[in-house]
Amino acid sequence: MMEKNEEYVGIVERIGSGGEGIIKNGEYTVFVPYALPTEKIKYRVLKVKKNVAFGKMTELYVPAEDRVRPKCSVYEKCGGCQLQHLKYKLQLQLKRKTVKDCLSKIAFIDEKVSSVVPSELEYEYRNKLQLPIRTERYGVAVGFFAQNSHRIVPINDCPIQPCWCKKIIKATRRYISECDVTAYSEESKAGLLKHVVVRDVDGKLLITYVINGNELPKKAELIAILSEEFKSFSLFENINKDDTNVILGEKFRCVYGPEKIGSSDMGVRYEIGPESFMQVNDLVRRKIYHDAVRAAEIIPGTTVIDAYSGAGLLTAIFASRAQKAIGIEIVKEAVDCADELKRVNGLDGRMENICAPCEVMLPLVMERERRSGARCVLVLDPPRQGVNEKLIEAIKKSRPERIIYISCSPQTLSRDLGLLTGTLERNGQELKKSENPEGLYKIESVRPYDMFSQTKHVETLVVLSKKIPDSHINIDVEFGEGEGQFSLKKIKECAEARKPKEKVTYKMIQEYIEKTYGFKVHTAYIAEVKRDLGLPMYDAPNAVEELKRPRAHPTPKMAKAIKETLKHFEII
Secondary structure, three states: OOOOOOEEEEEOOEEOOOOOEEEEEOOEEEEEOOOOOOOEEEEEEEEEEOOEEEEEEEEEEEOOOOEOOOOOOOHHHHOOOOOOOEOHHHHHHHHHHHHHHHHHHHHOOOOOOOOOEOOOOOOOOOOEEEEEEEEEOOEEEEEEEOOOOOOEEEOOOOOOOOOHHHHHHHHHHHHHHHOOOOEEOOOOOOOOEEEEEEEEEOOEEEEEEEEOOOOOOOHHHHHHHHHHHOOOEEEEEEEOOOOOOOOOOOEEEEEEOOOOEEEEEOOEEEEEOOOOOOOOOHHHHHHHHHHHHHHOOOOOOEEEEEEOOOOOHHHHHHHOOOOEEEEEEOOHHHHHHHHHHHHHOOOOOOEEEEEOOHHHHHHHHHHHHHHOOOEEEEEEOOOOOOOOHHHHHHHHHHOOOEEEEEEOOHHHHHHHHHHHHOOEEEEOOEEEEOOOOOOOEEEEEEEEEOOOOOOOOOEEEEEEEEOOOOOOOOOOOEEOOHHHOEEHHHHHHHHHHHOOOOOOOHHHHHHHHHHHHOOOOOHHHHHHHHHHOOOOOOOOHHHHHHHOOOOOOOOHHHHHHHHHHHHHOOOO
8 A cells, every 4th residue: 555655666567647657566557747658766755645656756766768858947837838748749649649538538539630830939938828826925026826826936037938938927027126016915814906907919018017006116217127028018017905816906007108019810800908808829819710611611611610719819810711700608708809900901791799698699699590591600719617518408409510629628629529429428417438328529620739838738629510410211113114114212212313404604603712712703704704705695685795896805713713713603
């Protein structure tokens, strides 16, 4: 039996999804952070449960070939990163394995998982920084909370943050020291400064000091200190007098600089304020959005429904490309931001934002859009807890043709995919393996993305399509006798071959070109292309007459679009 605080020696067999080394010690499976496969280590047991123990490495005898020296001086103390000791290539392999193992173990899905899309920046990729500021026994501490504690690990820099991180810490300490500003104490609940929060928008900083009071003191001095470090920034004060784990209070005040900073993604313009949500890795976020748009397979008549739409950036990106995009979000402030995004980008009539629970609105919206003849694609981008049970049932009821699922949690993603594909079924409040899996959807692709380099976290994009029913019976009846015998199938084929095609009008051709190619063409140009191809033009006598007059010919671009449209309607 393993004992707490005792030391043992073992060889690491494999690595877990959280980056922990895994050792077998008799009947116990031991998890030891920062240990790698093949390594022989000494470890102290910190916690013992039934057949499971958690330890801390106290001595490394022989390092693995895949081990690298972490860039962070407080790597093991901070706990914000879990994989800095592992070569980046192997970090990506581990994350792919994590997604695949979750699908298999949680949802019984044996699906091919693509290689992880890497981050272009292994370090210095984050666009957001949140630093707690506290009064400790030794003085004022600026840093990160140690893992699973409220004890601050002081830092001077952070390798996964851009170069401005070091300057922010330096400026904050100067402000505290030179201006006699107090820091918050969790024991006494006194002191002013609680956090400094920074957003980087294309190199321009939004700097917010969270205070346990009504106003920042000596603002002019603080602006002067920050100006020595940064050319372009905005300064905010945020009031949060509550003693909770929530960092930001509701009240912001802009002290210096513009209140919002503009940027754009995939042609959509937006503004970011200090409270705006944005994924922390800009380059990877843009890759995911690009791949999500491509996976939606947008064709004329497509409506995209974006559940958990937040502030509406992805909704707007889809709206600029589809016939229509509808965002559903329960937070009113986020919906207001989405409406502003619609206005700024001129998406009236193409973008709709609804403030309501997704599970309530999805069936209603789907029914409305289908009545209008739309092809519906559903985008899911839920929080870490995944899609709630009621929305899963709503999806099954409304049956969108295609689902694009963006997830930050392989565990909840696997659960939801199991319910949608039918490999899991509910037994009361419990989930179990389905004995007869007949889900409505099949998985087309699973691709992880390294949104959070050097950490255990992974983002995943999954594409699902509605299954085509195959549970029908084929019956073929034959008529006649001997050589004159023919089947019902043959009758159907002959009927289809002789069925008159729907007459394609010039208006239909014009509408298709405008939706597909984004420009209008005159009927005279259509007639001219048809005449060049030797096609009849009896359905547009006015167009033929107009061609007798001196008139510019269609541009090569127009002519190509017309020909492609004629092929679409099977005229040529």
